[in-house]
Amino acid sequence: MTRRDLMHKWLIYTLGLVPIWLLDAYILPRFPLFGTTPILLPVAVVAVAVLEGAHAGAGFGMGVGLLWALAYPGGYGSRVFLLSLLGMASGALCQYVLSQSLAGCMLCAAGVVALLDLQQIFRLLLADLAHLPALLQVAVPEWLLTMLWTPIIYVLFRAIFRRVGGTKLA
Amino acid sequence: MKNFLRQNGIWLLAIALLLSLVITLSSVLLGGSANPLSNVVQAVTSPIRGGISAVLDWAGGVSDYVFRYGEMQQELEDLRVQVSQLEEQIRQGEEDSRENEQLRELLKLQQQRQDFVFENARVTARSNSNWESTLTLSKGSAAGVAAGNCVITETGVLVGVVSEVGTNWCTVSTVINTDIEMGGIVTRTYSAGVLEGDFSLMSQGKLKLNYLPEGAQLVSGDEVLTSGKGDVYPSGLVVGRVEGVFTDPSGMTRYAVITPDVDLSSLIEVFVIKDFDIVE
Numbered sequence: 176m177t178r179r180d181l182m183h184k185w186l187i188y189t190l191g192l193v194p195i196w197l198l199d200a201y202i203l204p205r206f207p208l209f210g211t212t213p214i215l216l217p218v219a220v221v222a223v224a225v226l227e228g229a230h231a232g233a234g235f236g237m238g239v240g241l242l243w244a245l246a247y248p249g250g251y252g253s254r255v256f257l258l259s260l261l262g263m264a265s266g267a268l269c270q271y272v273l274s275q276s277l278a279g280c281m282l283c284a285a286g287v288v289a290l291l292d293l294q295q296i297f298r299l300l301l302a303d304l305a306h307l308p309a310l311l312q313v314a315v316p317e318w319l320l321t322m323l324w325t326p327i328i329y330v331l332f333r334a335i336f337r338r339v340g341g342t343k344l345a
Numbered sequence: 346m347k348n349f350l351r352q353n354g355i356w357l358l359a360i361a362l363l364l365s366l367v368i369t370l371s372s373v374l375l376g377g378s379a380n381p382l383s384n385v386v387q388a389v390t391s392p393i394r395g396g397i398s399a400v401l402d403w404a405g406g407v408s409d410y411v412f413r414y415g416e417m418q419q420e421l422e423d424l425r426v427q428v429s430q431l432e433e434q435i436r437q438g439e440e441d442s443r444e445n446e447q448l449r450e451l452l453k454l455q456q457q458r459q460d461f462v463f464e465n466a467r468v469t470a471r472s473n474s475n476w477e478s479t480l481t482l483s484k485g486s487a488a489g490v491a492a493g494n495c496v497i498t499e500t501g502v503l504v505g506v507v508s509e510v511g512t513n514w515c516t517v518s519t520v521i522n523t524d525i526e527m528g529g530i531v532t533r534t535y536s537a538g539v540l541e542g543d544f545s546l547m548s549q550g551k552l553k554l555n556y557l558p559e560g561a562q563l564v565s566g567d568e569v570l571t572s573g574k575g576d577v578y579p580s581g582l583v584v585g586r587v588e589g590v591f592t593d594p595s596g597m598t599r600y601a602v603i604t605p606d607v608d609l610s611s612l613i614e615v616f617v618i619k620d621f622d623i624v625e
Contacts, residue, residue, distance in 0.1 A: 201397045204471040210548055211475055233354040237361040244368050245386040248472070248479050248509065248516040252368030259361035263354060295476050304523050305544030313475045313548060 184339045188223060188235065191335045192242075195219050195328060200247060211313070213321040215328060216243050217291055218284045220262045222325075222332040225280040227341070229266035236262025257294075261287045277329050284325045288318050379511040387511045394469040394514075395483060402613055461579065462620040464488050466496075468612045469514070478519040478547055478609070480504070484617065485511045495571075495578050495618045502606045503571060503582040504615050515617075520584060520605050521547045528572035529554050529584060529603075536561035537572050538601070540584060546602060550609070551588065554601040561599070563587050569603050579621040 199215040220239050224232025240258035244250040265283040273279035292314040299305045371380035379387065409417060466488075470481035484490050496504040496517050505519035506527070518524050522542045529540035531554070538554040546552055554569060567587040573580025585605035592599050 197393075197397065200473050201394060201470055202401070204473045205401055212473060214474075230354040230357070233357040233361070237357055237364070240361065241364065242386075244365075245383045246390055247474075248470070248481055249474075249477065250368075250383065252365045252370075252372060254365075255368065256358070256361045256365040259358055263358065299476070299544065309545035309548075312545075317475050 185235075187335055187339045188332070189238075191331055192219055192239065195331070196242065196246075208320060209316055211316040211320050213324045214288065214291065214317065215321070215324055217258060217261065217287050218321060218325050218328050219332070220258050221265045221284045221287050222280055222329045224262040224266035225269040225275055225283060225329075226332060226336040227266065228270050229263045232262030232264075232266030233259050234262075236260070257291075261290070277326060277333075280329045281322070281325055285318075285322060288321045292318055379509050384511040387514050391469070391483070391513050394481065395467070398467065398469045460622040461618050464490055464617045464619050466490075466515075466615055466617055468615060471609075472519075475548075477524075478522045478542075479508070480517045480519060480609070480612065480615075482507075482515050482517060482615065482617070483513070485513045485515045487512050489619050490515050490617050491619070493577065495582060496615050497582055497618065498607055498612070498615060501583055503584050504607050504609070504612065506578070507617065517615075518542075519609055520607065521550055521552045521609075523547060525552065527578050528574035529569050530572040530580075531561070531563055531587065531601075532568045532570055534561055534563060534567070536563065537574070540569070540571070540603070550605065552585075552603050552605065554587070554603050555593075555598065557590070557599045557601060559599075561590075563590050563601055565589060569601075579618060 195215050199213075203212045203215075216239050220232065220236045223235045227235070236258040237255060239262075240255035243258065244252055244254045265287060268283060269275050269279040273282060296307070296310045296314060299310055300307065368380060368382060371382070464484055466482040466484040468480050469483050472479040480496075482490075482496070490507060490510055492507050492510050494507040496507060498504060503520055505517040505522065506525065507515050508518040508524065509516040520540070520542070523544050525540065525542040527540050528537065530537045536558055538557045541553045541555050543551075543553045557563070565587055569584045569587060571578055571580055571582040571584060583606050585603045585607075588602045588604045590599055590601045
């Protein structure tokens with residue numbers, strides 16, 4: 176695969192990310208369902224990692240992490256490393272243990288979103304800003320709603336994968 | 346394991362870790378100002394935010410017109426009645442002001458005044474995290490907006506406090522966000538307390554008035570304003586109304602749950618108080 180093919184492939188993946196970013200950052204927060212909005216960016220990383228593998232998952236995770244840390248208000252720098260690591264782990268898990276399918280993506284997304292929610296819960300518990308029941312009241316609906324969006328995001332990236340994914344452009 | 350990591354992009358993880366550290370350090374060092382990378386990205390995406398926000402506002406208006414026409418007609422009628430009542434109150438208020446002015450002159454008191462320097466801004470994005478309540482506005486340091494500035498509606502109702510500022514954007518922590526802490530006062534009883542965001546109340550769109558004095562006799566519906574204690578935030582900004590008074594789990598202090606007057610979901614245009622001078 177030439178450098179040009181590689182750039183073409185990742186440009187298409189980036190274009191696929193644009194509608195997800197716009198939905199996640201600007202559109203869905205205007206219309207919260209039961210007061211909750213899903214978190215779509217980590218699911219996008221998982222979907223690409225499941226389809227493309229650990230290496231690509233780490234790279235795409237780093238890019239999406241940068242977007243999450245820099246284009247969102249109050250973004251944390253740690254998101255870059257965290258998404259890169261989670262992308263790598265999801266990719267490796269589906270490559271070697273689970274399957275590179277919707278089921279694998281659902282399982283990885285469930286784990287990744289749960290981990291991100293747990294991170295928020297621990298942060299707020301450590302800062303003594305809230306009690307566990309109140310935190311769970313936010314985390315559980317967020318997790319459920321995000322899981323509802325996972326198949327849609329997976330289908331979008333699978334369509335991209337079928338055209339330009341793997342070494343298809345080689 | 347070593348081979349696995351080498352094949353699967355350990356160097357990418359190392360770059361990601363380095364980037365994380367750079368962003369975190371620059372955020373910590375710059376305090377209320379956005380870190381340079383974030384500032385560039387947010388400045389570049391600002392027109393996109395503005396465009397999407399304008400389209401959604403327009404779509405919301407059209408949808409209201411189509412699906413809530415009857416409701417809006419009724420609201421208009423109610424508002425007309427309210428306007429005539431307020432006009433009557435203004436006439437009474439003007440008379441009271443004249444009397445107050447004469448009494449002040451008689452007692453040689455300094456003229457009461459509130460001087461605000463405003464900057465109008467549009468709400469271009471709403472909080473996309475369920476863990477905090479923030480708004481992104483269309484003005485930033487280029488327009489003189491600074492971290493700590495209060496943001497109000499056209500009717501003087503407090504929206505929140507600017508928490509992060511970039512060149513042409515800023516982030517506002519709304520009154521219900523957990524990082525909000527400012528002096529509050531109940532107008533009927535002059536009971537002072539500390540207005541604080543509370544995580545469990547945030548999802549219900551409410552906040553707390555903490556550390557109420559022991560003898561405070563508050564009732565539901567009492568109006569709460571900012572007290573301006575410490576001169577960090579201006580006094581007299583309307584925050585909301587008391588919903589109920591409770592004793593905290595330790596049993597040591599009492600707090601009131603406040604329902605803000607501002608409707609955060611329908612805000613389009615707001616005003617940033619860049620500077621203020623209040624004489625009471």
